[in-house]
Amino acid sequence: MVDNKQCPVSDFEISGIELEASLPNQYASIAEPCSEDCDTKFTIEEDCSSCKPEQYCCIEINNICINFGKAKIIEDVSLKIYRNAVTAIIGPSGCGKSSFLCGINKLTDLFPNCQVNGSVKFEWDHSIYTQKASLLRRHVGMLFQKPNPFPFSIRKNLEFPLREHGISDPYEISVKVEKALSDVGLWDEVKDRVDESALSLSGGQQQRLCLARALILEPSVLLMDEPCSALDPMATKKIEGLIQELSKKMTVILVTHNLSQAKRVADHVALFWKTDNIGRLIEYGSVDDFFGQPKHELTKTYLEFG
Amino acid sequence: MHTRSNNDKAIYRKTITDRIFWSVIAVGAVIASLIMVLIVIFLVVESYDFIDRVGVLHFVTDDGWWPLDQLYNLTPMLVASLGVSFGALAIASPLAIIFSVYCVFYNKGWWQGFFERIVDVTAAIPTVIYGFWGLMVVVPIMNKFTSHGVNLFSGMLVLAMMIFPTIAMLTTSALKSVPFNQIQGATALGVRRSSLIKKIALPHAKPGIVMAMILGITRAIGETMVVLMLCGNVVQFPSSLFDPTRTLTANIALEMPYAMGDHRSSLFVTGLMVLIVVSILVIISEVYANRKRTMNH
Amino acid sequence: MSTTTFAHNTKKHNANDWLATTVIYIFSALVLIALALPIGEIIINGYDKLSFDFITQLPEDSGRSGGISSILASTALIVLIAMITATPLALCTAIMLTEYLPEHSLRSSIIRGSLDVLAGVPSVVFGLFGLAFFCQTLELGYSILAGGLTLSCMILPTLSRSITSALHTVGDEYRISGAALCLSRLSTLWHVTLPVVLPGIAVSVLLGLTRAIAETALLLFTSGYSDKMPSSITDSGRSISVHIYELATNVPGGQQSAYGSALVLLLSLLLLSVLLHLTTHKLQRRMIRG
Numbered sequence: 001m002v003d004n005k006q007c008p009v010s011d012f013e014i015s016g017i018e019l020e021a022s023l024p025n026q027y028a029s030i031a032e033p034c035s036e037d038c039d040t041k042f043t044i045e046e047d048c049s050s051c052k053p054e055q056y057c058c059i060e061i062n063n064i065c066i067n068f069g070k071a072k073i074i075e076d077v078s079l080k081i082y083r084n085a086v087t088a089i090i091g092p093s094g095c096g097k098s099s100f101l102c103g104i105n106k107l108t109d110l111f112p113n114c115q116v117n118g119s120v121k122f123e124w125d126h127s128i129y130t131q132k133a134s135l136l137r138r139h140v141g142m143l144f145q146k147p148n149p150f151p152f153s154i155r156k157n158l159e160f161p162l163r164e165h166g167i168s169d170p171y172e173i174s175v176k177v178e179k180a181l182s183d184v185g186l187w188d189e190v191k192d193r194v195d196e197s198a199l200s201l202s203g204g205q206q207q208r209l210c211l212a213r214a215l216i217l218e219p220s221v222l223l224m225d226e227p228c229s230a231l232d233p234m235a236t237k238k239i240e241g242l243i244q245e246l247s248k249k250m251t252v253i254l255v256t257h258n259l260s261q262a263k264r265v266a267d268h269v270a271l272f273w274k275t276d277n278i279g280r281l282i283e284y285g286s287v288d289d290f291f292g293q294p295k296h297e298l299t300k301t302y303l304e305f306g
Numbered sequence: 307m308h309t310r311s312n313n314d315k316a317i318y319r320k321t322i323t324d325r326i327f328w329s330v331i332a333v334g335a336v337i338a339s340l341i342m343v344l345i346v347i348f349l350v351v352e353s354y355d356f357i358d359r360v361g362v363l364h365f366v367t368d369d370g371w372w373p374l375d376q377l378y379n380l381t382p383m384l385v386a387s388l389g390v391s392f393g394a395l396a397i398a399s400p401l402a403i404i405f406s407v408y409c410v411f412y413n414k415g416w417w418q419g420f421f422e423r424i425v426d427v428t429a430a431i432p433t434v435i436y437g438f439w440g441l442m443v444v445v446p447i448m449n450k451f452t453s454h455g456v457n458l459f460s461g462m463l464v465l466a467m468m469i470f471p472t473i474a475m476l477t478t479s480a481l482k483s484v485p486f487n488q489i490q491g492a493t494a495l496g497v498r499r500s501s502l503i504k505k506i507a508l509p510h511a512k513p514g515i516v517m518a519m520i521l522g523i524t525r526a527i528g529e530t531m532v533v534l535m536l537c538g539n540v541v542q543f544p545s546s547l548f549d550p551t552r553t554l555t556a557n558i559a560l561e562m563p564y565a566m567g568d569h570r571s572s573l574f575v576t577g578l579m580v581l582i583v584v585s586i587l588v589i590i591s592e593v594y595a596n597r598k599r600t601m602n603h
Numbered sequence: 604m605s606t607t608t609f610a611h612n613t614k615k616h617n618a619n620d621w622l623a624t625t626v627i628y629i630f631s632a633l634v635l636i637a638l639a640l641p642i643g644e645i646i647i648n649g650y651d652k653l654s655f656d657f658i659t660q661l662p663e664d665s666g667r668s669g670g671i672s673s674i675l676a677s678t679a680l681i682v683l684i685a686m687i688t689a690t691p692l693a694l695c696t697a698i699m700l701t702e703y704l705p706e707h708s709l710r711s712s713i714i715r716g717s718l719d720v721l722a723g724v725p726s727v728v729f730g731l732f733g734l735a736f737f738c739q740t741l742e743l744g745y746s747i748l749a750g751g752l753t754l755s756c757m758i759l760p761t762l763s764r765s766i767t768s769a770l771h772t773v774g775d776e777y778r779i780s781g782a783a784l785c786l787s788r789l790s791t792l793w794h795v796t797l798p799v800v801l802p803g804i805a806v807s808v809l810l811g812l813t814r815a816i817a818e819t820a821l822l823l824f825t826s827g828y829s830d831k832m833p834s835s836i837t838d839s840g841r842s843i844s845v846h847i848y849e850l851a852t853n854v855p856g857g858q859q860s861a862y863g864s865a866l867v868l869l870l871s872l873l874l875l876s877v878l879l880h881l882t883t884h885k886l887q888r889r890m891i892r893g
Contacts, residue, residue, distance in 0.1 A: 334695020
């Protein structure tokens with residue numbers, strides 16, 4: 001299972017195009033249609049709810065490097081993300097945390113001059129990363145820093161990804177919409193106005209709608225890029241509660257600037273740091289070890305500031 | 307710019323040269339704004355007498371366009387102008403939208419900006435060259451199928467080529483203004499490129515695309531050389547796509563060099579009509595833009 | 604559990620995606636070919652005609668043979684007159700709008716609105732105006748001067764719009780710091796603002812030049828048809844685009860010369876386009892460095 005060889009994933013729509021020329025066409029490399037039937041059904045053999053999460057590696061990341069044109073963003077990051085746990089990624093601004101997160105669901109494809117090298121393996125399908133971007137992104141949901149609901153109605157925001165992935169039965173859709181909205185605690189707040197524009201919601205509600213939109217595809221992994229940084233403390237608290245709730249069912253990777261938030265919700269913590277202008281992984285461990293007995297000097301310094 | 311208000315006029319030191327300079331600038335600006343007024347005055351003055359004498363109805367109900375026999379029906383030419391322009395728009399705009407989608411969402415590799423530059427360059431090609439090319443290439447081909455190579459359809463086709471760059475350039479910039487976080491959000495949900503374009507990008511760019519189309523048709527109605535050279539210049543209601551016809555602008559260009567007296571005045575009326583049609587389109591686009599702006603706020 | 608229960612068929616979606624991609628590729632290719640056709644046609648057919656003699660000799664036999672030297676001279680004069688008269692006016696308007704008048708005042712909306720309407724006026728209407736005003740009221744007749752002046756009215760909105768936006772790119776900080784140094788508005792403009800926007804103004808002028816050279820309809824009945832070498836600007840003169848129109852429609856057997864003239868016109872526009880591109884690039888580099 002462990003494969004340390006650097007495997008270039010560049011044959012999937014990542015091309016090294018010059019920085020200057022790329023601007024007009026930043027969207028040129030969005031998922032191309034996949035020729036095969038993207039319809040595989042995944043099951044995980046063992047039931048592991050009774051096992052300690054540490055024993056089950058959900059994502060194995062080996063020697064991942066991300067370059068923007070000639071600039072290196074992160075270099076040689078290897079880590080194992082554990083199943084049904086919250087992994088927090090912390091570090092100063094510009095150390096490549098967000099790029100790392102986009103590398104996991106191949107959102108880096110949106111930047112034509114961005115190259116990702118290294119291997120990312122998901123426990124349920126080892127080859128999914130190099131093959132089917134749209135399928136990968138169905139199973140790896142993502143929540144962004146700023147809420148980005150589409151300018152449709154609340155219902156259509158949730159229907160759109162479902163229809164896109166081949167679910168068109170109205171009854172099934174309405175069941176799933178209600179479940180997703182209930183899961184994020186939004187159903188009671190908006191059940192009378194699901195056909196109103198999603199943009200009429202408050203910031204915190206919008207962010208929860210975006211979470212519902214990601215959850216409606218029933219992902220196994222959820223990536224969160226500073227999901228609370230644009231929200232007020234109340235909304236932050238709600239989202240944090242949801243993260244802990246969600247981590248019982250899925251693997252969560254959370255990028256955050258907020259050390260106390262990492263301490264509150266995370267099971268594992270990774271510290272990224274920028275040395276020689278390149279982001280690297282400095283320390284990675286369980287939340288108790290990380291905050292209790294940090295090994296690396298940089299970690300100690302960073303924790304003092306927090 | 308809103309920081310500069312009336313009360314900061316005082317912040318500058320005022321010298322004699324400054325005052326002189328101000329008057330020079332003011333005179334220039336006044337002359338520039340007066341040109342529009344002058345154009346309208348001249349068109350109205352040249353045609354008012356005539357309209358007053360003949361009556362507006364004659365431009366609609368006369369038996370045809372025989373200005374030397376005092377018959378001044380402009381409607382066939384108005385219909386031809388609108389027909390040619392809307393036809394050209396119908397050909398050019400779908401292609402322009404497809405091409406812009408290609409440029410923004412599909413095009414990659416070394417020729418990235420190259421296609422957009424080609425469109426830039428073709429936008430600068432003089433219309434007389436399009437007309438000449440149509441005469442040399444499109445008309446002979448058309449002659450093989452119908453008796454009149456110079457007809458409504460030839461004009462429409464070449465006019466479509468002429469307005470294509472305008473529409474394509476504006477559509478491209480409208481598509482590029484789709485917020486990145488929407489694209490990002492949709493892509494992170496595993497949305498395929500075609501649905502992303504159909505459901506997210508095109509709806510978002512719609513106001514920009516409509517404006518591009520209005521600008522395209524404004525250019526098409528005002529265009530003279532292509533329709534003059536390719537539409538056949540026979541004054542009649544076109545009964546089919548392949549009938550020769552004459553537009554308002556071609557009428558002016560064709561008869562102005564030798565027109566005298568009432569004939570000449572009738573051509574000024576034609577010019578006034580072109581100006582009215584174009585102004586209506588400009589007003590529609592302004593109203594549309596304003597409504598979109600207020601809707602967004 | 605992290606078991607996923609999606610078992611729906613997405614084949615239809617993939618087929619749609621493939622279809623959309625194919626349609627887009629095919630139509631884009633067609634469009635590119637269509638755009639290249641006129642240029643290719645002119646280059647291929649005009650290439651034979653293009654020579655040093657063609658540019659330097661006078662037209663003979665209504666332009667069927669000989670060169671286009673007098674045509675080029677007339678064109679140059681017309682365009683020169685148009686630029687000389689339009690550029691200062693546009694510059695005045697732009698300075699008025701950006702430096703003196705507050706953004707939303709009545710006066711600035713009048714100037715702006717009048718220029719916006721002017722930009723939508725079809726060139727043939729400018730032609731009518733030129734004929735009535737310059738040729739007849741001012742008694743200039745069919746002349747290079749009348750044509751040039753009419754042309755300058757037509758390019759004025761384009762020019763002043765782009766110069767205005769060039770001046771707008773200079774932030775208010777420059778002006779405020781100029782005022783803080785107790786400079787007059789004029790010296791702030793002259794020493795601070797203008798040097799910064801000079802490349803932007805150059806781009807605008809080139810843009811106006813491109814439009815002026817390409818224009819035909821308005822010159823048909825303001826500058827006349829004479830293909831003689833003009834001896835003064837009150838002579839009648841034929842611009843190169845009018846020459847192409849004449850050869851293509853009214854002179855049987857004039858096609859070869861028309862191709863040659865069209866190629867000369869295209870090449871000069873291409874040259875301008877390259878210049879424009881270079882200036883813009885220089886401008887951007889300066890902005891980045893500065």
